Amino acid sequence: MNKLEYVNYYDNGEAQYIKGNYHEALSLFEKSFDLRKTNDCLNYIACCHLELGSFDVAANIFRELIKACPNWERPVFNLGRILIELENYKGALECFEKAIELNPHSEDAYYYLGVYYYKIKNYEKAKECNEKSLSINDQQSETHLNLGRCYYHLDMNEKALCEFDIAYNYDNNCIDAVFNKVVVLIAIKNYVEALENLFIINKSEPDDAEVMMNIAHCYYKLKNYTNANYWVTKILLIESEHSLANKLLQRLKDISMG
DSSP: OOOHHHHHHHHHHHHHHHHHHHHHHHHHHHHHHHHHOOOOHHHHHHHHHTTTHHHHHHHHHHHHHHHHOOOOOOHHHHHHHHHHHTHHHHHHHHHHHHHHHTTTOHHHHHHHHHHHHHTTTTTHHOOOOOOOOHHHOOOOHHHHHHHHHHHHTTOOOHHHHHHHHHHHHHHOOOOOHHHHHHHHHHTTTTTHHHHHHHHHHHHHHHTTTHHHHHHHHHHHTTTTTHHHHOOOOHHHHHOTTTTHHHHHHHHHHHHHHT
């Protein structure tokens, strides 16, 4: 019976963790751990603390797991995640490289090494790490997203757009992929397609002023001043002091006055 309860709590905890409900996940993993003290469960408990910002608690658990399981890469790269948050980049790099040494086939270890290189703005190395991670497991939405960001910084815009599409296709909740696609489309002045994607975001985040500002900007660039004015007005109803919206509104007034 305990085994079934353990699996139930563990599986539900994992589902909540994936959804980003870290408080709920932590409670479920702790209940699971009370029934069976497994390292997998303890690793998840530490990850929940990491996501909730309890870095000291998480780091202590990861260090204990590393002592208990010196050949297991997961607590090693998870400790590296904390060190990145604390801006201890040298320590983080050592953790990620050690994790890859322990398991050269870990897509997660390469993914987090890519996060490290992205943080220090070495986009070429970050690209290589993300590509390596995807060569092990191609079906990773977040890794495709990060690879797209690397391509964008390396002026490889078409490849970036492709990666953002793949990320969103794998996970329709990955709105970041759509927003990053918009950034590229605006950069290459494809305002029509940028608008199509902005409306996808606006549907799920209708009160996001930044998204509405980008919609207004695209309409302005397309010289559709009526719609630009409509979206600027919507922003100002929510944030009357929004500086960019007020500047664009003034431009629109100047245009209407000839």
